[in-house]
């Protein structure tokens with residue numbers, strides 16, 4: 001919740017912090033998975049499925065995807081506001097950028113919903 | 123003989139900017155680039171550039187010398203000549219007024235935004251406001267900036283968003299006042315910098331550090347400002 005407040009606030013500091021915090025969650029997920037793979041070298045599909053079926057793992061996976069989405073959205077928004085500007089590509093830039101940002105938001109939202117669906121159906 | 127290739131543009135007569143080549147005989151001496159320009163100006167009085175102190179103090183002759191921003195008056199030929207050639211262009215990213223003279227309005231506008239003056243509401247003491255030696259030492263590496271704009275015009279973030287990103291020079295000065303023990307407006311200063319562009323467009327590329335002719339480190343100052351903002355937010 002506080003993450004969402006940070007995300008929608010106009011403060012650059014909160015966006016910056018949120019992006020770093022999100023990166024830490026993604027990193028911890030990667031490290032966690034790496035540890036699992038190293039310690040369970042013989043894992044078969046059913047074990048893998050059981051692991052992912054557990055509520056805590058579902059939560060962790062979704063949290064990671066949420067973090068990745070937030071991280072990517074902020075990062076892409078920075079790239080778009082750097083390169084799609086009136087200065088660089090002319091007077092239509094603001095319009096084009098707003099389309100790009102909406103498209104980005106749409107793609108990321110759909111992606112999150114899709115992940116949610118995958119996790120739910122396990 | 124070296125070839126000096128100079129960017130020329132006079133908006134009143136030239137449709138496009140072009141590079142003009144001069145031949146220059148350094149007679150075995152290691153002239154400063156500014157000396158070379160002065161000599162070329164005798165040859166061609168239409169050549170225009172800014173200069174004043176000719177010793178790295180006033181900051182007026184910032185230009186792009188063989189691809190690197192710097193002050194012509196303290197850049198020796200030996201540093202700038204490659205394959206017997208030196209290429210001189212105006213500082214990148216700001217509009218050219220003529221030849222090597224750029225319009226620095228946007229640069230100063232960012233400087234003005236950070237309110238580069240001491241703010242202290244308490245009544246002025248009889249003598250001056252004193253600082254301890256440690257407090258004074260915190261201003262080292264900050265107060266020396268001569269506003270030459272070499273750093274900001276080397277910064278990609280400033281190229282892309284010169285109206286929104288303060289730029290390394292302005293931020294170094296912002297920190298100069300944030301770090302001053304006599305200034306009491308830190309909170310207000312920080313709240314004016316807390317948008318996604320003013321400070322946070324710095325991506326730590328460090329072009330600014332690489333070019334600063336006074337050897338200052340804007341990236342470090344920006345890091346300090348960011349930490350102050352984060353401490354204030356958490």
Ligand code: SF4
Nearest residue numbers: 277324325327328330
């Ligand atoms: S470190 Fe920051 S201010 Fe310096 S050149 Fe890079 S982006 Fe610009």
Ligand code: SF4
Nearest residue numbers: 267268270271273334
């Ligand atoms: S920080 Fe250095 S390069 Fe930037 S304006 Fe000041 S003196 Fe010039």
Ligand code: FES
Nearest residue numbers: 175176180181195
């Ligand atoms: S002429 Fe003053 S800094 Fe070069």
